Amino acid sequence: MDGRLSETDQKPRTGGAVLRAALRLLAKALLCFVILNILFALAYPMPELGRISAYNVLFPGRLRLPYGDNPQRAYNVSVLNLNAMFASQEINAGPKPAGEYRVLLIGDSSTWGWLLKPSQTLAAQINRAGLRSADGRMVRAYNLGYPIMSLAKDVMIVDHAMRYQPDLVIWLVTLESFPADKQLVHPLLQHNPDIERSLIARYGLRLNPNDPQFYTPTFLERTIVGSRRDLADLFRLQLYGVLWAATGIDQDYPDRYEPAAIDLQADTTFHGLQPPTLHEGDLALDELDAGVRAVGHVPLLIVNEPILISNGQNSRIRYDFFYPRWAYDQYRVIMEKLAQARGWNYLDLWNLLPMKEFTNSAVHYTPAGAQILAAQLLPRIGQLSRIGAP
């Protein structure tokens, strides 16, 4: 019966007729696709899409913000979507538990934990101490470091992170993050112009809101087709979550790495600045003020992080690969004065670690280095937890 039905129902179709029908169908599909793309470009929901995350739902959140150039080995992907970055972090797991004294660590790659396993980072070492706040809450540190050396990036992160109700913010800085002209160098800042512009406006930053480094997608780039790379990156970030959950790996650990330079060039310049004087105007001190304002009433501890102090060739001219002595010495003086003038909680730990506790860079420390640093911070956390405690 089926056969007869289809026979009578099916009119003999000529090639041309079917081709026309096929073309009509194709045209309709194309039109739908174009409309969908236009709607997407008009609404441009990319930032909101970043909030959709399988982390903290299907698998545990990451212990640090996602960053990775070699996803296949690192099981980690760099994305430029701030919402997506935080959505994949454990801090986004849910409301803050009642018994938690929440500490946010803001900083560069040394805080993020370059070459360190998630269990070896500064945040992990602090958590391992099992410290309790003055009011008896459990101190819980969250690693919000991100491997870019720029204070503007730190401000962007801390400003976003304040919604997670920290009880204390520890901001680890180093001179390399200060030069005023390199604040916007990284794509994370360039690709979030709206966020950065609002920070510029709110905190009166010296950055130019129309800086040509800002990336503004054209209409075509805002369509689904134009956003395909960003969309794919968001998707890949979720997929690599499976391997993150399965292996606990979130970084490409090379078998061996080039140790930080001990023998140095006889170069006295710092980012094109010449001795003898480091001018405050060359440093993005306004970003420090912005960060302090962003943190608001929550206690803040600013730490000048440890650097490698070399004893090798030309070490009388430079401390390490990053810093000529004159510039770094003056930076410390500037910071000390500024902290005093503004009344900041400031800790200068620049020479805390011996040479052997550094790995592949003058600011990346070993697990033991992270432990030593944590030991310095723990008493200060204890002290600061008294502020605002009943």
Added chain:
Amino acid sequence: MTTDITSSLAQYIAAQILQQPKRKIASDAPLISSGLIDSFHLVDLSLFVEKQFGVLLDDSELNKDTFDTLAQLAQLIRERQS
């Protein structure tokens, strides 16, 4: 005549392959795709067909694309006999 072939095949399959002489096999029941006859017994079946009907089934033909039911196999045998 086809029915003779079919019943002879059915008898052989039931008795020799399935070892259930009383089992009835429908002439349109899939034999290979259902897994009722595995590849070993398929060779046996081809040897039986060769002996019984003088029809050669090539090694490349022992699959469900050539025949999957008794009816199809009987048809094939009849075609080759004539």
Added chain:
Amino acid sequence: MNLTSILAFTALTVTFGVLVLLAGERIRRYKGWVMLVASVFAVYWLQSSMPLRNLDFWLPTASLGLTVIVWVTINIPGRIAAREGGTVATRDTLATLTVVVAVVLLVGLTRYTDILITPSRPPDIVSILISLIVVAALAAAAGAAFGRRTGLLSIPIFLIVALFVIFKLDALARSASVVLRTLTGQATDQASALDLRWLGFSYLAFRLIHVLRDRSTGKLKAGALSLREFVSYVVFFPSLTAGPIDRVEHFTKDARSTLTPGVDDMVEGGRRIFAGVFKKFVLADTLAIFALNATNAAQTHSVPWTWLLVYAFAFRIFFDFSGYTDIAIGLGRFFGIKLPENFDHPYLKRNLTVFWNSWHITLAQWFRTYFFNPVTRALRTRTFANGKTLSPTVIILTGQVGTMLLIGLWHGITWNFVAWGAWHAAGLFVHNLWTDYSHRRAARAEQKALNDPSSQPVSEPASPLPYRAGLMGVVNVVITFHYVALGWIWFALPNLDLSLAVFRRLVGAGG
């Protein structure tokens, strides 16, 4: 095939299909030539680059050369017959040779332009001409040696298998690379088995062996295949890289058909290509991110996540492979070629025997035709001097273990593929024993029933409750799938220790 080549092939085939729809016969009669030219180009275009100088030109040329040589080998008496009987076949052969040589030279001439078909610049034209002469000489020699002595065709079959072993066995491939590096004057200490990645050779070899074997048994008659059909069959571009392995008589039947590929063919073809692209580039490539591999197998320590990686591999390999097959079948449809199906819901089968009727069907079928069936037939009909015959169990064991090990080795001559083959051989054998046991049990039950005069003939083994049968079906499917999925652990991981470690981890034993 990557997405670019698939899109290019799709564009080509769809254009051809649309032209056929619009112009019908006027275009359709060029079908064979379009297939031939596209396929010969594809042999070069799809070959990936290799560190050895010009190898990305020579290996595709070798594919074509081998194909021509085998054609001459199986076809010498036919050629003579054609010469006596008429000139049409000869003219077609000459035209085909001209076209093939022209394409090879055209690819070679890209050396002097900026548009390359091969990954690297082809060798100079004199070397190419010499190679063509070598192929012609080898073809003449092979034709003279085997053309009239089909009994000797096991020699070229053996040579192809030997070539296969050289390319698939790491140690031999490395030695071959050393030899080739010496010839090209490249550093031999860099030699690696990875230097030799002969695109499509596994499939090509199987098509050639199939044809040679059928010729030697007389199933295939000399002169049955034109050179154009034969080259198109062996290197047909949709199925060049990942099968399916069609049978030559089936392929040529479709290729010769004067039926114009219709709208239905194109709609179905388009659907298959679309489905294939989705399976391969969306599903498989997504799963590939966290599918079991040597690296993550060593890094994962928790039980549930290890299971997830194993499942991901099982579905990844299915979607990857069946996606490619869909694309191949879809492309073929536009030329009116119905390539055989390679997959038939393999993960929804109730036992391993049926699984192997539905997974990589054309490969399993090939091994049944050229190994399992003849071996079983020979052992089954063998009677020893004392009048004894081999027991079915011994024959089944021999046939199945042999077949599965060979299928394993076809994927690569390494211990892990042997283990994978053995895993499936063991599974099939156990399933066989179980089937035998249940048949005997059923027979006993029948015998009992015979003594009971009220009994009726049974058509199906009686099942007490229908839902119980359904439930058993689901359980069987789940068990079969898991047996196959666990088997992939051997397949996915390069060494047995690692595979064993994963097995231990899956049951929560050992890190």
